[in-house]
Amino acid sequence: MNNILITIIIIPILTAFLIPLIDKWGKEKRKILVISSNIIEIFLFARFIWINIETIKEGMFYLEYNLGGWLPPLGILIKVDMLSLYFLVLTNILMFLLIFYSIGYIGHHEGKYYVLLFIIWGAMQGILVTGDIFNFYVMLELVLITSAPLIAFKRNREGTKAAIKYMFYGIVGGLFIFLAIILIYYNLGTLSYNEISASFKTMPIYFQNMIAIFFLIGIFIKIGIFPLHFWVAKIQSASPSPISALVSGVLINIYIYDYIRIFWDVFGFEVLSNMNLDYPIIFISILSSLIGHVLALNETDIKKMLAYSTIGHLGIIIATLTLNTRISLIAGLIYVMSHSLMKISLFTTSGYLIQYTHTNHLEDFKGVAYRNKGVFIGFIVAAAGMVGFPPMIGFVGRWYTIKAFFNSGYILPPLLIILGSLFAVVYYLRFIIKGFRKIHLEELREFRLILSVLYRERLVVDIALIFVTISIISGLFSVFLYNPINNIVDIILLNI
Amino acid sequence: MIELFIEHFDFTKLNLLFISTGIIITAVALISSHDYTYEHRDWFYISIFIYTISFCMLILTNNWIIFMIGWELVTITTFAMLLWGGNKIARIYLIIQFIGSNFLLYIVLLIMNAGYSTIGPIDNFNLQLLLIIGVGVKSAIIGLHFWLPIVHSRAPSPLSAILSGWVVKLGFILLLKTVVTGNLALFYIGIAMVIYAGIQAILATDYKVMLAFSTISQLGFIAIGIGSGNIYAYWGSVLHILAHGFAKTALFLGSGYWIKKIKSRTIYDFTNAWQKDKINSVLTIFGLAVLAGVPLLAGYNSKTLIKYAAGKSIFLKYLFHLLSIITYIYVFRFLRWSIFNFDKKEEINKDNIYNEGKTIFSITLPIVLILVIGFLSNSIIEIDYTDYHLFDGLIKNIVYILISLGFLKMTNWVYVKEKPVPSMDLLLIRLKNWYHSFMGQEKVETLEVDMENQIYNTLIHISEFVDKILPKKIQSQLLLIPIVVLLLLLFV
Numbered sequence: 001m002n003n004i005l006i007t008i009i010i011i012p013i014l015t016a017f018l019i020p021l022i023d024k025w026g027k028e029k030r031k032i033l034v035i036s037s038n039i040i041e042i043f044l045f046a047r048f049i050w051i052n053i054e055t056i057k058e059g060m061f062y063l064e065y066n067l068g069g070w071l072p073p074l075g076i077l078i079k080v081d082m083l084s085l086y087f088l089v090l091t092n093i094l095m096f097l098l099i100f101y102s103i104g105y106i107g108h109h110e111g112k113y114y115v116l117l118f119i120i121w122g123a124m125q126g127i128l129v130t131g132d133i134f135n136f137y138v139m140l141e142l143v144l145i146t147s148a149p150l151i152a153f154k155r156n157r158e159g160t161k162a163a164i165k166y167m168f169y170g171i172v173g174g175l176f177i178f179l180a181i182i183l184i185y186y187n188l189g190t191l192s193y194n195e196i197s198a199s200f201k202t203m204p205i206y207f208q209n210m211i212a213i214f215f216l217i218g219i220f221i222k223i224g225i226f227p228l229h230f231w232v233a234k235i236q237s238a239s240p241s242p243i244s245a246l247v248s249g250v251l252i253n254i255y256i257y258d259y260i261r262i263f264w265d266v267f268g269f270e271v272l273s274n275m276n277l278d279y280p281i282i283f284i285s286i287l288s289s290l291i292g293h294v295l296a297l298n299e300t301d302i303k304k305m306l307a308y309s310t311i312g313h314l315g316i317i318i319a320t321l322t323l324n325t326r327i328s329l330i331a332g333l334i335y336v337m338s339h340s341l342m343k344i345s346l347f348t349t350s351g352y353l354i355q356y357t358h359t360n361h362l363e364d365f366k367g368v369a370y371r372n373k374g375v376f377i378g379f380i381v382a383a384a385g386m387v388g389f390p391p392m393i394g395f396v397g398r399w400y401t402i403k404a405f406f407n408s409g410y411i412l413p414p415l416l417i418i419l420g421s422l423f424a425v426v427y428y429l430r431f432i433i434k435g436f437r438k439i440h441l442e443e444l445r446e447f448r449l450i451l452s453v454l455y456r457e458r459l460v461v462d463i464a465l466i467f468v469t470i471s472i473i474s475g476l477f478s479v480f481l482y483n484p485i486n487n488i489v490d491i492i493l494l495n496i
Numbered sequence: 497m498i499e500l501f502i503e504h505f506d507f508t509k510l511n512l513l514f515i516s517t518g519i520i521i522t523a524v525a526l527i528s529s530h531d532y533t534y535e536h537r538d539w540f541y542i543s544i545f546i547y548t549i550s551f552c553m554l555i556l557t558n559n560w561i562i563f564m565i566g567w568e569l570v571t572i573t574t575f576a577m578l579l580w581g582g583n584k585i586a587r588i589y590l591i592i593q594f595i596g597s598n599f600l601l602y603i604v605l606l607i608m609n610a611g612y613s614t615i616g617p618i619d620n621f622n623l624q625l626l627l628i629i630g631v632g633v634k635s636a637i638i639g640l641h642f643w644l645p646i647v648h649s650r651a652p653s654p655l656s657a658i659l660s661g662w663v664v665k666l667g668f669i670l671l672l673k674t675v676v677t678g679n680l681a682l683f684y685i686g687i688a689m690v691i692y693a694g695i696q697a698i699l700a701t702d703y704k705v706m707l708a709f710s711t712i713s714q715l716g717f718i719a720i721g722i723g724s725g726n727i728y729a730y731w732g733s734v735l736h737i738l739a740h741g742f743a744k745t746a747l748f749l750g751s752g753y754w755i756k757k758i759k760s761r762t763i764y765d766f767t768n769a770w771q772k773d774k775i776n777s778v779l780t781i782f783g784l785a786v787l788a789g790v791p792l793l794a795g796y797n798s799k800t801l802i803k804y805a806a807g808k809s810i811f812l813k814y815l816f817h818l819l820s821i822i823t824y825i826y827v828f829r830f831l832r833w834s835i836f837n838f839d840k841k842e843e844i845n846k847d848n849i850y851n852e853g854k855t856i857f858s859i860t861l862p863i864v865l866i867l868v869i870g871f872l873s874n875s876i877i878e879i880d881y882t883d884y885h886l887f888d889g890l891i892k893n894i895v896y897i898l899i900s901l902g903f904l905k906m907t908n909w910v911y912v913k914e915k916p917v918p919s920m921d922l923l924l925i926r927l928k929n930w931y932h933s934f935m936g937q938e939k940v941e942t943l944e945v946d947m948e949n950q951i952y953n954t955l956i957h958i959s960e961f962v963d964k965i966l967p968k969k970i971q972s973q974l975l976l977i978p979i980v981v982l983l984l985l986l987f988v
């Protein structure tokens with residue numbers, strides 16, 4: 001029955017390998033393969049949820065599965081609990097829609113693109129379901145290796161430079177994580193999450209500290225927290241919009257999942273609190289958030305602006321999670337969801353809009369509102385949600401975050417969060433006003449020349465609007481999110 | 497679901513009274529807005545609909561989160577409606593209100609953290625004060641009122657009516673529920689608001705600016721009533737919220753028609769207004785009479801109750817007389833320069849007079865409702881015994897009128913040179929000159945760039961500076977990683 005779990009990881013990777021083979025047979029058929037395996041994947045995942053719906057409702061869902069019947073020291077352990085499931089649902093829904101968006105945006109004549117995209121999907125699910133730390137590292141590297149070519153997918157100088165920079169940072173971050181894993185194996189002789197968490201406290205204290213710091217640095221580099229954030233903005237402006245959305249909206253979630261999984265489930269939060277590292281982490285993340293928002297104001301490139309805003313919001317998420325109370329974990333998990341939904345909506349809507357401009361520059365954004373009013377209103381709604389206006393889920397995230405800070409006795413960080421969103425109002429408003437500026441007829445003719453870049457305009461518009469709709473609906477029904485997330489937090493806190 | 501609904505919303509008599517008042521004001525403004533919105537009317541109706549729902553939500557709820565959602569939705573929808581009056585004013589409004597509502601969000605969560613999980617009486621003086629400052633931006637508490645004359649005077653008249661008649665009251669409705677036992681700071685803030693804004697209204701030369709300042713002044717009366725903690729004054733505030741809401745709506749809607757007819761906003765140009773539009777004149781006089789507190793009208797009842805706040809203090813009693821006189825002064829000054837300014841030389845064009853049904857209806861309905869409230873005051877108020885001292889009040893008001901007329905006669909009816917309509921730029925020039933006078937520098941007459949750009953440029957400069965100090969080369973960026981690792985290892 002739970003074999004479905006294996007198939008949902010295998011199908012994307014299998015599709016990735018089938019695509020080149022199908023190309024030999026006939027390139028027309030590739031389109032069918034991509035769409036059908038996308039639909040089968042989401043269908044199987046829905047079925048997996050449907051089978052286990054009773055335990056999920058109770059919040060007691062837990063699943064362990066030894067691949068091929070091999071036991072942990074040799075075999076691969078698959079372990080899914082409520083936390084993994086939360087991120088799995090988020091990732092799968094977003095990826096399902098993003099692949100359709102890519103079909104409209106990139107077209108189906110680019111075989112390599114889909115190969116890489118499906119491998120990323122498989123690897124992300126691998127990270128979420130794996131039960132041992134080495135597989136986790138392998139999948140992390142797989143994500144890095146496959147996302148770098150996608151960033152350089154425009155095949156220009158800028159894209160290649162950005163991808164190389166991304167690789168540099170990613171490898172260095174991965175190296176730190178690898179060092180930590182080596183230290184763990186050297187001391188404990190095991191790589192499974194369960195065994196590490198059982199015997200982590202038996203290690204010498206300096207080893208514990210070193211492992212924790214190496215992991216922290218590795219994850220911070222991958223997320224892009226302030227002193228290590230330099231790769232974030234550059235890759236966004238160089239990569240095509242679906243990839244920007246993927247990196248900023250989906251991949252980041254995976255790294256946050258790692259942060260929670262490793263530091264709460266595997267190591268135990270005492271590792272950080274014994275070192276008194278939790279206070280500096282909160283400080284750095286809040287500073288990072290403020291700097292992200294300030295730098296976003298300086299950017300005239302819309303995608304760089306959105307990237308810096310990602311830094312701004314991720315700082316808040318990390319700081320909130322590190323408070324380590326029930327309410328803060330709930331706040332963090334809601335904020336993760338709200339951020340990824342809003343950011344993908346922003347990237348997909350703006351990705352459509354900037355198809356009508358020469359560059360991503362602010363000046364070229366002039367008059368795009370008259371291209372497609374629905375999409376532009378979607379952009380405005382998503383921006384308002386990001387800033388934290390009510391009907392959208394961004395408001396809910398911000399509400400719980402500030403509440404969590406007050407609950408832990410912090411007075412100043414909420415003010416800095418509010419200051420950040422003030423900056424956000426200014427930088428979004430700048431683009432919105434520019435979008436409404438009317439353009440002259442002569443300029444309009446010039447714009448029309450570069451219209452044919454989009455492959456399927458209707459599909460792109462629809463998917464972008466679906467993302468916006470999801471973010472509105474999730475905000476309206478956010479009351480129903482509280483209980484499931486509370487169950488997840490129960491499981492996270494039980495492990496301490 | 498229904499249980500959840502009943503749990504989080506209070507359908508008390510007072511709440512229902514407030515939302516029906518709000519809905520009537522909105523409906524009246526909607527009728528009048530037909531002459532102002534020619535483009536995208538459907539979007540205007542959508543925003544006004546969401547606005548109505550959100551303020552109902554805000555008033556009825558006892559849950560802080562629903563309250564905050566309603567509060568922010570009111571901000572967005574009023575911003576959206578202001579877009580019909582011009583881009584710039586709407587933008588300024590949005591940013592100022594966003595700062596205000598975020599500050600309120602901060603304070604609401606602080607209050608929730610202190611243990612007040614639902615909207616109800618708050619005992620802590622400091623928390624009360626924070627809440628007062630929190631609602632201050634939307635409700636124009638003195639010091640945070642700077643945007644109100646600008647936005648309310650520049651907005652289209654139906655929107656001024658909505659903003660001045662109802663949106664500013666929402667904060668006070670929250671204070672009515674929370675600051676039940678009174679707050680001395682609010683009491684003195686109220687007195688300061690009445691005096692300061694009253695003087696500004698006396699010196700105003702623009703009709704809508706005068707009305708905007710009069711709004712702040714009348715809000716001061718509400719603040720006095722809530723702040724005193726006296727039960728009579730408290731219900732006086734409730735009554736004043738209703739009376740002033742209707743009166744200001746009628747006055748602002750009327751101002752729109754005056755401006756259309758006279759083609760000027762300056763009160764000195766309102767010559768022969770009586771001959772030009774008699775119905776509007778009568779209604780305007782009625783509206784102003786409510787503000788001034790002429791006996792038998794709702795404004796008199798509310799002000800009489802609010803004056804119970806003085807208690808036994810003789811000083812406060814005389815101060816309250818002064819506050820009433822201030823209102824009378826600006827009312828009479830306006831009447832002298834407008835409706836009763838008979839200039840025989842001017843030829844009145846009779847063809848210009850138009851009286852559409854909706855015009856008359858939209859201004860008349862609030863005035864009629866004020867009369868109704870005036871007669872039914874006792875059924876609104878939930879205290880057993882109320883005495884309005886009608887005869888006493890009549891004599892007092894005659895004295896007020898005589899004093900104010902005497903004052904106006906002495907000062908040549910306060911003829912001030914015509915002033916420009918207030919704007920953010922003028923405010924900034926004043927602020928700059930004030931700063932320059934401290935530093936001993938020369939005064940400036942105009943700004944090189946306007947207010948909005950100035951703030952914007954400052955923010956951009958900050959972000960440019962932050963961008964500049966960060967390393968640009970990839971070598972130095974990568975070097976940061978070992979530094980951070982070392983720092984963390986050393987920290988431990």
